[in-house]
Amino acid sequence: MIRHSTCCLCEALCGIVVHTDGRSVTAIKGDPDDPHSRGHICPKGVALQDLHEDPDRLRQPVMRSGTEWRTVSWDTALDESARRIEAIRNAHGPDAVALYAGNPLAHNYSALLFGPPLLAALATRNRYSATSSDQLPHMFAALQMFGNQFLLPVPDIDRTKFLVILGANPAASMGSLMTAGDPLKRLKAIRERGGTIVLVDPRRTQTADVASEHHFIRPGTDPFLLLAVLHVMFAEHEVSYGPWRSYSSELEQLEKVASRFSPERVAAATGMSAEVIRELARRFCRAESAAFYGRLGTCVQAFGGVNAWLLLAINILSGNLDRPGGMMFTRPAVDLPRLAGRGSLRGTFDRWRSRVSDLPEFGGELPVSALAEEIETPGNGRIRALITIAGNPVLSAPNGARLERVLPSLELMISMDPYINETTRHAHLVLPPVSPLERDDFGLVLSSVAVRNVVKYAPAVFPPGPDGREDWDIASDLAARLYARRRDPVAFAMRPALAALRRLGPRNALDLLLRSGYYGRGVLPFLRLFRAGTRAHGHPALSLRALVQAPHGIDLGPLEPCFPERLRALGNPTINLAPLVLLKDIGRVEAALVSASAPRGDTLLLIGRRDLRSNNSWMHNSPRLVRGKPRCTLLIHPSDATSRGIGDQDIVEVTSRTGTVSAPAALDPGIMPGVVSLPHGWGHHRSGARLSVAARTPGVSANDVTDEKHLDELTGTAGFNGTSVVVRRAQAPNESVAAELGQEVAQS
Numbered sequence: 001m002i003r004h005s006t007c008c009l010c011e012a013l014c015g016i017v018v019h020t021d022g023r024s025v026t027a028i029k030g031d032p033d034d035p036h037s038r039g040h041i042c043p044k045g046v047a048l049q050d051l052h053e054d055p056d057r058l059r060q061p062v063m064r065s066g067t068e069w070r071t072v073s074w075d076t077a078l079d080e081s082a083r084r085i086e087a088i089r090n091a092h093g094p095d096a097v098a099l100y101a102g103n104p105l106a107h108n109y110s111a112l113l114f115g116p117p118l119l120a121a122l123a124t125r126n127r128y129s130a131t132s133s134d135q136l137p138h139m140f141a142a143l144q145m146f147g148n149q150f151l152l153p154v155p156d157i158d159r160t161k162f163l164v165i166l167g168a169n170p171a172a173s174m175g176s177l178m179t180a181g182d183p184l185k186r187l188k189a190i191r192e193r194g195g196t197i198v199l200v201d202p203r204r205t206q207t208a209d210v211a212s213e214h215h216f217i218r219p220g221t222d223p224f225l226l227l228a229v230l231h232v233m234f235a236e237h238e239v240s241y242g243p244w245r246s247y248s249s250e251l252e253q254l255e256k257v258a259s260r261f262s263p264e265r266v267a268a269a270t271g272m273s274a275e276v277i278r279e280l281a282r283r284f285c286r287a288e289s290a291a292f293y294g295r296l297g298t299c300v301q302a303f304g305g306v307n308a309w310l311l312l313a314i315n316i317l318s319g320n321l322d323r324p325g326g327m328m329f330t331r332p333a334v335d336l337p338r339l340a341g342r343g344s345l346r347g348t349f350d351r352w353r354s355r356v357s358d359l360p361e362f363g364g365e366l367p368v369s370a371l372a373e374e375i376e377t378p379g380n381g382r383i384r385a386l387i388t389i390a391g392n393p394v395l396s397a398p399n400g401a402r403l404e405r406v407l408p409s410l411e412l413m414i415s416m417d418p419y420i421n422e423t424t425r426h427a428h429l430v431l432p433p434v435s436p437l438e439r440d441d442f443g444l445v446l447s448s449v450a451v452r453n454v455v456k457y458a459p460a461v462f463p464p465g466p467d468g469r470e471d472w473d474i475a476s477d478l479a480a481r482l483y484a485r486r487r488d489p490v491a492f493a494m495r496p497a498l499a500a501l502r503r504l505g506p507r508n509a510l511d512l513l514l515r516s517g518y519y520g521r522g523v524l525p526f527l528r529l530f531r532a533g534t535r536a537h538g539h540p541a542l543s544l545r546a547l548v549q550a551p552h553g554i555d556l557g558p559l560e561p562c563f564p565e566r567l568r569a570l571g572n573p574t575i576n577l578a579p580l581v582l583l584k585d586i587g588r589v590e591a592a593l594v595s596a597s598a599p600r601g602d603t604l605l606l607i608g609r610r611d612l613r614s615n616n617s618w619m620h621n622s623p624r625l626v627r628g629k630p631r632c633t634l635l636i637h638p639s640d641a642t643s644r645g646i647g648d649q650d651i652v653e654v655t656s657r658t659g660t661v662s663a664p665a666a667l668d669p670g671i672m673p674g675v676v677s678l679p680h681g682w683g684h685h686r687s688g689a690r691l692s693v694a695a696r697t698p699g700v701s702a703n704d705v706t707d708e709k710h711l712d713e714l715t716g717t718a719g720f721n722g723t724s725v726v727v728r729r730a731q732a733p734n735e736s737v738a739a740e741l742g743q744e745v746a747q748s
Helices: 048-053 074-092 103-107 109-114 116-121 136-146 181-193 222-235 244-247 250-258 262-272 275-288 303-316 336-339 366-374 400-409 472-484 488-514 542-547 565-569 586-596 639-645 692-696 733-747
Strands: 004-007 015-020 026-029 062-065 068-071 097-101 125-127 162-166 196-200 213-215 289-295 349-353 360-362 385-389 411-414 453-455 553-556 604-607 633-638 651-655 661-666 676-677 723-727
Touching: 026 048, 026 136, 048 181, 062 074, 074 097, 074 385, 074 411, 074 472, 097 116, 103 109, 109 116, 109 472, 116 472, 116 488, 125 366, 136 303, 136 349, 136 360, 181 196, 196 565, 222 262, 222 275, 222 303, 222 586, 244 303, 262 275, 262 586, 262 651, 289 303, 303 336, 366 400, 411 472, 472 488, 553 604, 639 661
Parallel strands: 097 125, 097 385, 162 196, 162 289, 196 213, 385 411, 604 676, 633 661
Antiparallel strands: 004 015, 015 026, 062 068, 349 360, 453 553, 604 723, 633 676, 651 661, 651 723
16 A cells, blocks of 8 residues: 655655555655655655654653653543643743744644644743744844745755855755755756855865865854955945845945955954955856855854844845845745734744843744743743643753753643653653654645745545544644633633634645635635635646645746745835844944954864754654664864874763763864864653663763853844863773872872
């Protein structure tokens, strides 16, 4: 028996063919007829079988008493959850209950559509998610410049002739904010058609193997490079005054800022020579088509918001925004910018701030860097209950060790998660959703940043188990029970509305969104959400039924220019090239440039890294993904290792302000001197977690030494990269004794 589906384990949205015997998986292969991924599949896709069949995965709700877990019914679990949440809200107010959502939620369209009722029922300002550990700066810049946080351009990778990649490793990540099936093949195609790929990164990553050239850059100095590129563009008259000039503003302000950052001024700080920076700017501006793509490394540092702004500015001023081969906008079947409308969903910033560190709200959420202190610090508004959905912040949040210490102090913790992991082991109740193969799939978020207009719906491969419930069903049922306990007018109004929404269900809701979208067949006038679209590229107008009849998906064509019409349709007539809130942050950039060239003493700068067989912390319980030699090693340049007496595979101690971890050293000339790297998502040695495979290859958590105080002060985004650390060879037991004796002798 064969079922066509989509891998949901990273952002690539690769089509898969699942072979089953009706009860279990017999094989998973790439779908050669998928118009997006064209048969490509990485090891993660095959590992969907491990996830589905994992004996450690919970199939029923569990409740904790002390260190013991017992299985309970869904009614018992949800009733107890609602009762205890309401008791805390009544005693301490709505902000005493917090919610954290992990990034797997972005891969689950039904949970995204039906999660908002739970948020509304909680009515708390203490909302957190992986957004502030990842892509928030890009959304922030889009809001400030385009007026919509979801209007995110992507590299037109299939047509560009010159691609600059800054702080990204698509060969390992499979693309990020750039949904591209088989990105490695697409990158190679750039070179094959005579194009150029320039990689700028503190490490020679897997992507460097297919790039035309690679340049080291010191972590955290990206804004200096980007400002210097803009400096060259203005000073050497390389700005392309195309159509954008008629619908943009504040160009003079941007030029004034860039004039202060010449390549010569930033060279020492970045580690890139002035001539390399000048030539990069010239070649980029003079290319037939070009895209300047910056990703995670540009976000998770002290200047994420400024970096995202400057990246957009470079692409605009070079004439490469909204142009084939440049940075373009996807026209998805369900358009998130349009769905957000002109209200608060299109983006908000700084409506309120965190209680302890005064960090700003963005999109209704506070930065995750503030979560631990908001639980730990007494006073009005202190978090006393936490709900986590598809997240493991003990391993994924900065200074996760601090969060780990404070979670046991919560009066209540509820987790919607299929595992008892390093975070959910502290929960009082765990509500497990079904496996990805037991629910349908639609790329609601990720198809909005695809490098080609494609659409696909995949029905569930297997029906849910006897007690299986999907995320959307759990969340909306909990919301219904919360409203049922209240006697206020809002609750009375919400009960029938939520009941009607649950009857509609995610499939019918998706059908309405497809029909009323750009390619839709339209709906009845009184149900119409947007103006109905037209038939695209000869394909039937879209509906859910049309997608069910196209199991491989539908190719809707290449990305097409859409500005300024689309910008104006979303309620923003101009592009703001120099938003005031970002201009004000340049003073902080100036101060950092002065200090960046100062001697660092014995410290090194820590960065993270991605791996093809991993995605954050949630794939290390798959036997096929963790096999092979250990991957949780500290990459260090041979010169830095020699000066510290460190040999290859020696155990080293990595120490920061927040803690110390020990890992094997891996000497690597492909990492910049002065920089070391630990992978993200390991640290499975915590007692109480029930991840039997992960526990055998635990590694260490890089976020035990990252610092929640090292962040982008403008946006609140966590600054994982550029943490100052001291690296020393760990002493063997006999060396430790000798050292202690030596100290005693010296003291005597």
